[in-house]
Every structure is written in structure tokens, then in C-alpha cells.
Amino acid sequence: MNNIIELTASEIRELYDKKEATVPEVTKAFLAHIKEKDSEINAYITVCEEEALKQAEEVQKLMDNGEKLGPMAGIPIAVKDNICTKDIKTTCASKMLENFVSPYDATVVKKLKDEHMIILGKVNMDEFAMGGSTENSAFFKTKNPRNLSKVPGGSSGGSAASIAADMAPIALGSDTGGSIRQPASYCGIVGMKPTYGLVSRYGLVAFASSLDQVGPMSKTVADNANLLNVIAGNDEMDTTSAKVEKKDYTQALVNDVKGLRIGVPKEYFGEGLAIEVKEALEKAIEKYRSLGAVVEEFSLPTTKYALPTYYIIACAEASSNLGRFDGIRYGYRTENYSSLKDIYRNSRSEGFGKEVKRRIILGTYVLSAGYYDAYYKKAQKVRTLIKQGFEEAFEKYDVILTPTAPTTAFDLGSKIEDPLEMYLMDLYTVPINIAGVPAISIPCGTDKEGMPIGMQLIAKHFNEEMLYRFAYTFEQN
């Protein structure tokens, strides 16, 4: 059974049900593989060997006792390191939180534990989720398992790479402007950014509060739906979490899109889109058409404004959210101080990396006296226009189909010195966060180097089922 690590979560679950493998066996297989493989990939910041094994034994006992457990019970999972876990370090890949141990579990982590999933460890990311390549981690760079000279994408690069390298069957990521979908695309896996408010943010270390969302990453669409079943739901600890009816997303795994309508926004296929990505998308569109979907090109004219709007709103919120890292109550404190001011300034300057500082500065700038109206307030108005654009589109279409990213995974180090070029990679993903709608990225081919290409499907608020239906149909055909 040396192929355990290559299995999907559903397949592992089948092994448990048929008593062909135990939870400790599966957990050990992943831990062993992490030990062997991760020296090359660098996905994990913390591996929780002891806790995972202990948890595995406990779940096995429950199974042996014939307890009725959920479909994800006993499934090992990797958790992005900006999601708080009690007794396990939560570093946000920052020197600032290098030794931080949260005194509480994030709501999503509680839900994983309630489902009896096995947390294998905490995975790498761009520091505080700021970046699109995981190169902004303060600790090490994660490599793309499909090609070690390439980035895995980001910021949930560790989550995507751990799955692509079979070091976890499934993972949690977070997505503020594409941080689940873009690495999913670069690593050839499935990544869902749920509707804003579907999954609790309590315990997710905030980057941009009005955009952040935790979501599932997986090898298959079915696994993805199963994990969303576990983590979705209203949380009284997060007032922005929506009071929507609990759904079973696996019900949406239907291999049929006949008669459903796909909108293809032409602004997502313009300048900057790599030709191979474009061709792969065209093929995907053809496939949907052949499966009976109705495809129509249309225009989303506000698209070009989404990126600047995103960077203004996200950085403004981040500049405020990251104020709490001051070296007083937790986190890094400079050794070099004699006054309070030294503690603040030196701790923050030494504890934050370059990109984080850049965004704090941009965010502080757009909120500062004299600029608020021109940037922040204006961006909030543009946000309204972008939302309206999507609302109108969803009166006509069941899903909107776009590329996830303009290119496939790029070379490590190739864009790190040019922030603006790096930001441009988020072109197709950020409008979704601004509008708060759900979107999924699924693999739809490879380029000539063999690097995966991702297709993004977008639906209206709280219509994740539609995305799963389209994604599942594509996956099955």
C-alpha cells in the first residue's frame, strides 16, 4: 500500500470503511513522506507528528467502536500557517510570529477537529498572506512540486505544494485576492474561494478583513466539496459570517451542465494573457459547449479597475490590521530598545519583511489625511460598481469562466524585485474578492513545459453548488 499518499481524501476514507487501512497507518505514511520529500519542497513550517499520531489513534478507536463519523474523519490535512491552532505554532511565515502559539483554535480548526480530521502540520505562505509566490515567507521558499525551479504560487503556496507533492491529501488555504486559486492553478489542484461570509474568519490572522476568506484545496472536486461541508457555516464569533442554511455540497457533484449558461468576459482574455493559457481555456470552453452548456462572450468593463481598487482596500485594511504587532503582548520584540518607541519601531521594522512593509506603507498612505477620499473612499465606490457588474452578469449566466492567472507558474526569483509586475498576476482573481462572490480554480491542461493551467469559474453569492457542478462535470469528462 505504498500509494496511500497518492490517494484522494475520498479514497482514503474508502480504505477506512473497508478496513484496509487504519488512520494511524495513513497518518504515518504521510508523515514519512513529508520527512522524505519536504526537504526538497519546503512546504511545511511545522509538522505536528506527535499530535497527529495521537489524534489518529483516537479517531481509530472511535472507528473501531463503530461510531458513525463524518466523511472526512481520519483524513490528514495541512493547514495554512495564518490559521490559529491552539498549542501549535501559528507563524504567518513571519519573523514577527516565529514563536507565537495561539491560545485558541480558529473556528475552522475547531470544525476540523470536530470532524476528527488529522492536522499534519502548518504550511508555508507569503508572509501574512501578502504575495503570490510564497517567496515572501520569512523562513524559506517553497518549490513547485511540478518543477522545482518554479514558484508554487501564493500566498497559499505551502497548501498547494503539500497537496501536489502528496504530502497531504487536502489542505486549508486563505484567499484575499487569489491566494487559494492562483497556487491551485500553478500546482494543478482544485482550490475554492467561498463566498465572503460562508466560512468563519475567526482565528484567521487578518490581512484584509473585507476580502479574506478561508477555503478548501484538494486533488479532486469531490474532496473539495466534502471539506467545504466541514468548514462552512455561521459563526457567532464572526459577525461577517453569513446566516445561510447549511448545505451538502456533495449533492452538487453532478456530471451535467446541459442548458446551463456560461459567460466569458472578454476583458479576461486580453493583453497579458499567455497564449498557451488562452488556448487551454478555449479548449475548456469547447468542452463545456460539447457537453451542452450555452457559452456567450460578454463584457465586464470594470475589470481593469479591480486591481488598483483591490490594492487600495486590501493595503488600507492590512495597515490597520497589522498595527497590533508591536512587540508588547506577543510576537517578536527587538533586543535593541531603551524606550517604548524603540520597541514599536524596531520590533516592527525587524519583524516584518519587505513586502509587508511596502503594503503597510501603501495602506497607511491611502488612509492618511488628505488622501482618504481620493483613494480609499473612491475605491469603495468602485467596489460598488464592480459588484454591480457581477450582479448584472449573473442575471444572464450561471457561471463566469476565466483563466485563474495570466500565466503558468513562473521561475523562482523572477518577479520578486518588481512588486507591480507581481501584483499584475492577480488580475483575474481580485475582482472576485472585491465582489465577495465564490470562485473555484480547477486544472485545465498544461503548457509545453508541463506546468498546469488553471481555469476559474465564478458564481453568484452563495452558489458554490453551481461551481462544484461545473467543476465536477469538467473533471469527469
Added chain:
Amino acid sequence: MEIRREDIEHIADLSMLNLSEEEIETYTKNMQEIVEFANQINELDTENTLVSAFASDAYNVFRKDEVRESLSRDLLLKNAPSSNGEAYALPSME
């Protein structure tokens, strides 16, 4: 609009960040580019557009005024870089 290095220094002050000479230079340049890029949104007419200050359309999400257990002080202070076991410790504020 031109971003001057004084702007960056002022913003760094507000953000409680020290910037090296090199950082000031890089950030001034980056910010110039980013701000020009951000200025694109000013092409749009938003005269009659309402702001979307919130990501959700919901409102009035409140909590009942009921006491919940606080965190144990040991756990609270566990991550503190410096404490006397009862409170977070700082150098003199004078």
C-alpha cells in the same frame, strides 16, 4: 502626483516603521508606480455611486450581554515577550 521621500518618511512614522536609506528609496519608487497605477480608478465617474464600506449586505449582528469565561492569565501572558506574571512589562514611559 509625485511621491516625495518626505511623504514616505512621514508615512513610515505613522506606521511605526524605521526605513533604511535604501528602503526609503525603493519604497518611494515603488509607491510612485503603485499610486499612479491606483490613480486609474479616478477615471471612473462615481458621482452617484454609493460606497461599499462592508463586504456583506447584512446588518445588526449583535451579541447578547452574557458573560463568557475569560482566558487564564497564564495562557494570556504566555506569548508576552516580557511580563511580571501579572501584566505585560514595558520600559518606563517617562
Added chain:
Amino acid sequence: MEYEVIIGLEVHAELSTKTKIYCGCTNEYGSDPNTHCCPVCTGMPGALPVLNEKVVEYAVRAGLAMDCDITRESKQDRKNYFYPDTPRAYQISQFDLPLCVGGKVDVNVEGENKTIGITRIHIEDDAGKLVHDAYTGGTLVDLNRAGVPLIEIVSEPDMRSAADAVAYVEKLKGILEYIGVSDCKMQEGSLRADVNLSLRPVGQKEFGTRTETKNLNSFRSIARSIEFEIERQKAVLEAGGVVYQETRRWDDEKGEGFSMRTKENANDYRYFPEPDLLPINLSEEYIENIKKSLPELPESRKARYMSELNLPEYDAGIIISSKALSDFFEEAGKVCGNYKAVSNWIMSDIIRASREYEFEYDNMPYTAEQFGHLIQLIDSGKISGSIAKTVFEEMIKTGNEPEKIVEEKGLAQVSDEGAIKEVVDRVVAANPQSIIDYKAGKDRALGFLVGQCMKEMKGKGNPQILNKLILEILNK
């Protein structure tokens, strides 16, 4: 030159909810440092605020009691600044859409009625406490108070003197206590004021430059800091100098105010809508329900005391100045049916005793019911007014029922005419000169005889009967 003083106040009142504004930690005062804390109120990574519904209700109550308009669509905003007592590095407050706007209160200053405008009332969270560490010389941070709900009541610049300001704060304190939203304990910092003050030459229209003296937590410090600041600004202007807009600190021990020099950019708070909290939309029905539930406010109580219970305006004003005292008055009055007597006792003995024995009106050593019984004892002739004073002192010391004190100490009034007659006869016989004096028109002689009898009877003789019996003899 003659100057006119312009004063506006920002009053912060801690709300007496059970829990903090954004988390379930208790809002109890006191306790060991950092024991009323959780991830939310200490700004742990990932923690999110959830607004306490009572805070909205209390703020709306305050707004309605102060004649404000209630904002139907309101929101909360972040006010960003770095300070160790502010764990998130932002305070959650309200910027452009406060819950209440445009109210007013009427005050009476030295007999003159004035209206003070209320610009706005908004909700926000309190900061923690910084304590000097005697061992290390450093600073300790206690976050028990971080996240305690506050309302900030911002006045119009309608006050012209320290007396105005004190009357205004007394008025707010009274209202907040009456409507039960704050216990207003100034010594615990649950009510405190920032004073904005400027001078302008009499006749000038434009305001002068104002200073803001922060965190005054007693009436005395409000009055003294205002007097100080008026004199300081006057001196600056008269010397041809310029008053700088600045934040100032008042040192009550030294009786001096100090400038808190801060960098000129320190006030860029970068307000923006708090994305973790959704808007507050209040319906007509919600506001109407709160309006209906408002208790009788001090002004209306005062009017009632004057018209229905015939209290003088001054006495009524004193009694309503404290909700606890006013409640005491009503309850004791109800028990004994003699409001006038209760009022007289409050104006003299109770106010004096509260100073002498240092008790607050909400924590008197005797209950209103017990006090009502004391009045009943007097009115029924069981004890005399002077004995009642002794019983009252005893009630303060022991907290015992007045009946019990009277019984144990044998203080019951003697109303038995025979017993009194015996004493009167004896005293009159021993003082023949008094009879001569009385007949010669010296009324004082009567008082003397009554006093002598009372002395003999250890104060327990019924004074009416005593009087009557002595007069009978004298007028024979």
C-alpha cells in the same frame, strides 16, 4: 482686555453592561490585572469583535434622554494609533455616523437656566491601564478595562465658566444614573471629561484657538483645571502671545495643567469603516420601544416634588441631583407617608452624615425602609425629634432597625400625662423665679422650664404634652 470663555466638553461614560463591548469578558471593576481578558479584547491575531446589543440600547437611551436624534443607519469606524493601552493599535469608535446627534440638556447655574447643546453621542471601547512598576521603574500593562463600553458625549461650545461646566457634568451624571446606563463613579474613572477651552475678546465673533485638557475625573478637577486654563490663556494673550492648539494634562495634586507635546502628525487617526463589524440599522419601532421604557428623568421628578409634594425648588434640586438619593427619598416617603419630613432629614442630617461618615447615597448604612420607620416613630409620638437624632446615629453605626434601637436603649417617648405631670410639678416647684419671670412677660422662662423637664426625663418626654402641662400651671 475683557475675554469671553468658550468651553465645550467631551464626556466619556463607561456603560454598566455585564460584559465588554466586543467580547464576553466581564465588565466588573477591580480584580487582579489581566484576568478579565480574552483574545478579542487583547487584540490577539485572528480574533474578531462582536458588538454587545446592550451597548447600542444604552447609547440610544442616553441619546433619547438628552433629546438627541437617533441615527437610523449607523456604523463603527477604526481610529488608528499606537499606544500600549490600545491592544489592536486602533480603537473601535464612530466617526461620521454616530448613534445620536443634535441633543440638548438644560442646566441651572446659580439660579440662571441655560441650555447646553449636545453635538453627538457615539459608542467606543475603552483602553487598558498603564501602571508604573515600582520594582523595575518600568510600565505594566493591565488590559482588564480594555474593551469596556463607553459612550462619548460631545457638547457644543455652549459653556462660559467652570460653574457652567460643573453644572453640565452634574446634569449628565444625573441623567445617566437615572436611565441606568452608567454608574458614573468618577473615582473609578467611569465618568470623565475632556475640556476644550478657548478665549476670545468680548464682542469678537470667531473663536480663539482652543486647548484640550484630558481625562478629568472629579468635579473639583474639572472646575480647577478650567480656572487654571482660563488664567493661563489670559496671561498668554495679555502678554501678546499665541495660544497653541494642544492637548493638556491636569495634575490635580499640583493644581497645574501641563502641555503634552506630541508630534504634529500624531493626530492623523486614519479613520475608516470597521470591516469586521456590520452596520447598525435601527428601526422606528426599536427606538420607540426604548423611548417608552425610559424612566422618569430628574427634571420631571423635580417638578413633581415641587408641585405634588410641595418641596422648595432648592431642596427638590438637591434630592434629584443623585438618583440614589432621589430613589431613597421616594421609597422612604412611601413607607412613612411623610415626604416633607424625609426631605427635611435629607437636607440636614443625611447630607451631613454622608460627609461625616463618608458614605455614598447608593450605599447608605441604613435602608430607605428603615429610615421610613424612623419617621413613623416620630410621627406616631413614639420618640421625639431629638431622640430621633440619637436613633439615626445608632442606625448609621449598627444598621439596626430603629424600633430595635429604641427598645434596646429605652428611648421610647413618655406620653403618659401622669408621669409627665409629676416631673413638671417638681421642676416648677424648684424654679419659682421662672413663674414670676413668665408672668412678667419673659417668654424665655417657658423654654427654660421645658428644657429642665426634658433634662430630667432624659429627652424622652413628649414635648407637646410637656408644653401643655407647663402652660397650664403658668397660666393659672
